[in-house]
Amino acid sequence: MKRNELTGSVDRRAFLKISVRLSALMGLSTCSIPRVAEALAEMTQGNATVLWLQGQSCSGCSISLLSGETPTPVKLITQYISLAFHQTLSTATGHVAVETLNKSIAQGGYILAVEGAVPAGMPRACLNGEETFPDQLMRAARNAKAVLAVGSCAAFGGVPAAEHNPTGAISVPKFLASAGIQTPKILIPGCPAHPDWLLGTVVHVLKFGLPPLDAAGRPKAFYSKLIHDQCPRFADYEREKFARTFGEEGCLFKLGCLGPITHADCTVRHWNGGVNTCINAGAPCIGCAGEQFVARTNFPLLPKDLKVAARDHE
Amino acid sequence: MNKTLTLSPITRIEGHLAVKVEVEDNRVARAFVSGEMFRGFEQILRGRDPQDAQHITQRICGVCSVEHGVASVLAQEMAFGAEPPANGRLVRNLIQAANFIMSHIAHFYLLSAVDFVDVEAVSGYQGKDQGLRELQAWVKSQLASKLVSPIAPLLPRYAAKYLQDPDANFTALRHYLDAFEFRSLATKMGAVFAGKLPHAATLVAGGVTERVTALKITQYKSFLAQLQSFIEQAYLPDVVAVARSFPEYFSVGQGCGNFLCYGVFPESGDNQAKVFPAGVLIGEKLGQLAPDAVTEDVAQSWFSSATGLRPMDGETTPAPTKGGAYSWLKAPRYNGQVMEVGPLARMLVSYHDGRNPALKTAVDGLLKALDKPFKDLVSAMGRHAARALECKLIAERCGEWLNQLAPDSPTCRECTVPESARGFGLTEAARGALGHWIEIRGRKIRNYQCVVPTTWNCSPRDDRGIPGAVEQALVGLPITDAENPIEVARIVRSFDPCLACAVH
Numbered sequence: 001m002k003r004n005e006l007t008g009s010v011d012r013r014a015f016l017k018i019s020v021r022l023s024a025l026m027g028l029s030t031c032s033i034p035r036v037a038e039a040l041a042e043m044t045q046g047n048a049t050v051l052w053l054q055g056q057s058c059s060g061c062s063i064s065l066l067s068g069e070t071p072t073p074v075k076l077i078t079q080y081i082s083l084a085f086h087q088t089l090s091t092a093t094g095h096v097a098v099e100t101l102n103k104s105i106a107q108g109g110y111i112l113a114v115e116g117a118v119p120a121g122m123p124r125a126c127l128n129g130e131e132t133f134p135d136q137l138m139r140a141a142r143n144a145k146a147v148l149a150v151g152s153c154a155a156f157g158g159v160p161a162a163e164h165n166p167t168g169a170i171s172v173p174k175f176l177a178s179a180g181i182q183t184p185k186i187l188i189p190g191c192p193a194h195p196d197w198l199l200g201t202v203v204h205v206l207k208f209g210l211p212p213l214d215a216a217g218r219p220k221a222f223y224s225k226l227i228h229d230q231c232p233r234f235a236d237y238e239r240e241k242f243a244r245t246f247g248e249e250g251c252l253f254k255l256g257c258l259g260p261i262t263h264a265d266c267t268v269r270h271w272n273g274g275v276n277t278c279i280n281a282g283a284p285c286i287g288c289a290g291e292q293f294v295a296r297t298n299f300p301l302l303p304k305d306l307k308v309a310a311r312d313h314e
Numbered sequence: 315m316n317k318t319l320t321l322s323p324i325t326r327i328e329g330h331l332a333v334k335v336e337v338e339d340n341r342v343a344r345a346f347v348s349g350e351m352f353r354g355f356e357q358i359l360r361g362r363d364p365q366d367a368q369h370i371t372q373r374i375c376g377v378c379s380v381e382h383g384v385a386s387v388l389a390q391e392m393a394f395g396a397e398p399p400a401n402g403r404l405v406r407n408l409i410q411a412a413n414f415i416m417s418h419i420a421h422f423y424l425l426s427a428v429d430f431v432d433v434e435a436v437s438g439y440q441g442k443d444q445g446l447r448e449l450q451a452w453v454k455s456q457l458a459s460k461l462v463s464p465i466a467p468l469l470p471r472y473a474a475k476y477l478q479d480p481d482a483n484f485t486a487l488r489h490y491l492d493a494f495e496f497r498s499l500a501t502k503m504g505a506v507f508a509g510k511l512p513h514a515a516t517l518v519a520g521g522v523t524e525r526v527t528a529l530k531i532t533q534y535k536s537f538l539a540q541l542q543s544f545i546e547q548a549y550l551p552d553v554v555a556v557a558r559s560f561p562e563y564f565s566v567g568q569g570c571g572n573f574l575c576y577g578v579f580p581e582s583g584d585n586q587a588k589v590f591p592a593g594v595l596i597g598e599k600l601g602q603l604a605p606d607a608v609t610e611d612v613a614q615s616w617f618s619s620a621t622g623l624r625p626m627d628g629e630t631t632p633a634p635t636k637g638g639a640y641s642w643l644k645a646p647r648y649n650g651q652v653m654e655v656g657p658l659a660r661m662l663v664s665y666h667d668g669r670n671p672a673l674k675t676a677v678d679g680l681l682k683a684l685d686k687p688f689k690d691l692v693s694a695m696g697r698h699a700a701r702a703l704e705c706k707l708i709a710e711r712c713g714e715w716l717n718q719l720a721p722d723s724p725t726c727r728e729c730t731v732p733e734s735a736r737g738f739g740l741t742e743a744a745r746g747a748l749g750h751w752i753e754i755r756g757r758k759i760r761n762y763q764c765v766v767p768t769t770w771n772c773s774p775r776d777d778r779g780i781p782g783a784v785e786q787a788l789v790g791l792p793i794t795d796a797e798n799p800i801e802v803a804r805i806v807r808s809f810d811p812c813l814a815c816a817v818h
Binding site: 064088097103165169300 | 328504511523525635803
């Protein structure tokens with residue numbers, strides 16, 4: 001690889017060469033090469049701008065991202081992306097923050113990460129000073145290269161959009177579709193989203209463009225399998241050895257585990273640097289990465305008879 | 315200077331917060347604190363299985379998730395007539411303590427320190443620390459780039475007087491980088507028993523679902539040892555260094571002077587003896603906590619429901635265009651009084667309570683290191699100091715709880731949901747007093763209300779027009795530069811506001 005001695009950057013021809021190699025490795029078609037080259041150039045210069053907006057959120061996905069290890073938050077911010085704005089981390093406050101955000105939006109071409117649902121039925125339920133969140137989101141999404149709907153609230157509506165919610169909350173993709181905004185969208189559900197799901201997707205977008213997505217718009221790499229199919233207690237299920245109370249050995253199915261209807265890889269990936277995961281800790285899966293998570297009052301998080309509940313659910 | 319300044323958004327807190335200050339003769343004459351985001355958890359919970367409540371209410375906040383889970387299972391246990399076995403209580407303490415430690419480290423370094431420490435100082439670094447060298451190289455390359463926001467998210471910032479001493483800056487910046495790792499380590503420690511964090515999976519009425527094994531105790535212990543060194547060798551000394559460089563922050567941001575603590579970390583099954591006892595401090599007088607004295611006003615909040623209700627009978631009907639209102643927060647009051655909650659409140663209540671001599675010794679030691687009298691604790695800088703000291707004391711207590719755990723003994727007791735019942739759960743989040751109230755009818759949730767730490771601290775004016783704790787803390791604050799009102803941000807951040815919690 002030829003390096004420019006002065007700037008340390010890699011020239012365009014060298015990029016195309018790596019791109020072709022990477023594309024072949026990734027099984028991408030050759031038409032994706034220019035996009036890959038462009039993204040790689042951005043990464044080397046460390047200027048892939050990411051804007052992070054929060055709507056009706058709990059910041060749990062931001063907190064989860066801070067527990068990422070590959071890369072760590074410091075490496076992510078200094079070597080992978082330019083985090084132009086993040087409510088919880090930016091030093092910019094007040095009008096300085098608004099100006100920072102607006103400058104980035106005016107320039108465009110960034111990745112927009114959105115955490116939280118959109119109060120479509122009551123825009124004033126989420127304000128940023130004088131501007132409502134729905135207005136701000138529209139403004140930012142129009143100029144974005146891609147929108148990441150981070151977490152179950154942004155991806156599917158989550159708790160804010162659950163039955164009886166008073167704000168008419170909806171998911172980010174639903175809101176953008178209703179506003180006629182065509183920016184490509186990637187859904188990274190989970191309550192919270194696992195840091196690997198988010199980091200893996202961001203790096204994929206930067207390096208190779210859009211990752212392969214399933215019908216719901218989730219990266220197949222993380223959401224193609226059911227929790228149940230990769231469950232450490234699967235053998236107990238097969239042998240019909242069921243836990244009847246919390247803390248007991250056995251499959252958690254009879255305690256209401258939603259692993260059989262939830263697409264995610266928690267049971268093999270584990271959480272918080274691999275120390276644990278819900279089912280290993282004796283906690284039935286509550287389906288927090290699922291589209292129907294908390295959506296309905298009559299579908300408890302821990303339905304004691306899943307077959308009945310699942311039928312009711314359909 | 316006579317001017318109205320609006321700081322919106324206040325970043326580096328959790329959530330959507332705006333602060334408006336009216337400045338007269340270079341001092342804040344009046345302040346208005348607005349919570350800007352509402353979701354309606356209390357409506358969403360109605361009609362659901364009570365045993366879902368700890369999972370749903372944890373989603374109120376991704377920072378204080380564990381504490382909501384604990385408040386919820388305590389409320390359920392009161393309603394169900396249940397009590398966890400000793401292992402269950404201890405494991406909950408260990409999960410909650412891990413979350414306090416995570417939150418306190420994140421609050422000081424990630425959220426507050428950059429208001430005092432000079433990030434730009436790294437340009438002059440000549441030492442050999444690899445982390446600082448990398449940070450320096452990054453800053454240089456960012457400045458040479460054509461980025462719209464070079465060195466984001468660490469710049470731009472308010473122009474102000476930051477820490478002057480280069481070495482103190484380098485040390486604090488090195489610890490700023492480390493703090494990301496130690497914050498993360500604290501969540502690992504909690505997840506040993508929580509399954510995952512944020513949003514702990516294992517909390518249930520009757521105890522926890524995770525089991526206690528010798529391996530888990532060892533895992534937790536090894537994380538704890540690393541965190542204790544960071545707290546003792548970095549966090550506390552850095553707070554002292556910042557405090558000594560900004561002594562003026564011991565005489566601003568005092569606030570209402572009333573303090574409320576619900577008590578936290580039970581040391582006995584009946585939930586009575588606690589590491590930080592419950593109490594109400596009005597003036598210098600310590601009183602017993604009377605949960606019935608809590609009410610919530612909504613005259614200046616965007617709600618049309620009745621005002622002055624007790625949480626058990628509370629209502630939450632949104633009215634986003636209500637005239638005269640300026641916040642999505644309700645205004646909680648204790649016997650009609652404004653209260654401050656948080657680490658400082660816990661520390662003062664415990665100090666006056668006197669049953670924990672070790673705490674008294676620790677506070678006196680800290681004051682000596684700061685060279686400040688006791689009364690100066692009630693200030694913006696005092697809040698940072700109290701938080702850091704508390705972090706150390708809690709980490710020490712974790713070691714004791716680990717020793718009390720009985721491997722392979724039950725962590726959970728079965729309980730049944732009654733046809734109808736009421737209950738409430740009072741605990742403390744990292745940010746202060748947290749209460750959940752539940753009413754069950756037909757085995758479903760009929761009403762659920764949460765009164766949350768930042769609802770107290772960032773409360774708007776009440777029915778009588780009395781401003782909330784942060785609003786009072788801002789009054790009298792000198793403002794040097796209207797374009798860069800960093801003083802306001804520093805006072806607000808000393809309370810560690812969490813707005814997703816406050817409104818829910």
